[in-house]
Amino acid sequence: MERVALVTGGSRGIGRATARLLAQEGYRVAINYRQDHAAAASLVAEIVAAGGTAQAFAADIAEEAQVMALFAAVDAAFGPLTALVNNAGILFQQARIEELDATRINRVLATNVTGAFLCCREAVKRMALRHGGRGGAIVNVSSAAARLGAPGEYVDYAASKGALDTLTTGLSLEVAAEGIRVNGVRPGFIYTEMHADGGEPGRVDRVKAQLPMRRGGQPEEVAAAISWLLSDAASYVTGSFLDLAGGK
Template identity: 75%
Template sequence: MKIALVTGGSRGIGKATSLLLARHGYKVVVNYLRNKQAADEVVSTIVASGGEALALRADIADELQVMAMFAEIDNAFGPVTALVNNAGILFQQSTIENLTAERINRVLATNVTGYFLCCREAVKRMAYRHGGEGGAIVNVSSAAARLGAAGEYVDYAASKGAVDTLTTGLAVEVAAQGIRVNGVRPGFIYTEMHASGGEAGRVDRVKTALPMQRGGQPEEIAETIVWLLSEKASYVTGTFIDAAGGK
């Protein structure tokens, strides 16, 4: 039985991934924080197509909420076999002079601590040493981890750099436990996240600077994620795919 949790699964890359996982036969848990309607719509779409899905609210930066979410998944479907760490936040574009400790800590709490907590709970269920049958984890990072997002989101970029290090270390730590851990680094993708940074049209502004001369679609990233989770990538761990149009 294939059971997948997608954090931030109600919109953008998370939504596209949730829908694609369902088409590949996974039972899908759509995690969300605020937009219950959007999460319910993803679930309804999956169910209408003959799949099984569940929407669960949890702030992944909150340890108790993460533990409760995984326990609820255990009861509803069984232990997860696939985790997509996708939930993330960023704030208005800013140079470092205007960054506050509160903003930095909020970004790190969700984008880094949240990923650690979800990985921890997944490993407890997947690892051979805990009676699990193995599994796969994909951490959604960002091209910003390599490029730095200077003058825009250095705090966000730094958080994704931490995600890359988590991915590298955890892949080695749990490889012998039947768990594969990989990362995807999307580039400029048409999602709502850019509006959170104060520039909804950011992808169109920068696309001519990309080798492929266009922004990416969430569905293109979802295909990459689902491949990494699949048996087709059975000998792939500790690896990153830069899905960034050549940049």
């Protein structure tokens, strides 16, 4: 069976490393991005130059119509989806709760929670045996913040990832008999561009001495965990979480 993977938020960071690795492993990779077309296009070019198959697809997963159009476009380009990596996520400037407003909170939840729900919904419609699918695997990219709370920095982001963990657990049970496995990874303190979105590009270097492993992680380390959870080697694993936070 042809393996087709959709990686949301695939133009940078963990998503980029995951798309690259899955292409190396023989997946036809759909790389979703919201606005950085140049970054997505450069990744596609890199994968194709290495002998892989990839295509970039623009969509804001916080918008239901765009999610539906995204999945339809992937269907047309690559055929039946077999793997979904729900990686797209946003956070904003570090802030205490007194500084948060509804606009920020709702934007975080729209992307990190509603967007993930919508992508899971569309994937299940295509993968589930009850819908004529052939099964598949979903990996939701959560965060160590779901366990730690991110006090004084991103409580809204942490709460959104806690919701994503609950989605992972519930959905894994809902579709286990339909040939779909659903698992999560919880990275923490990884060297990605996301820390700059929060106003502190050097955050990992600031906190790494407090971690049991005394170092930050690399996106490729998270990608390897995602790849394993999608693979046949994890065929009896569902509803599970892999923490990648240096022991924190």
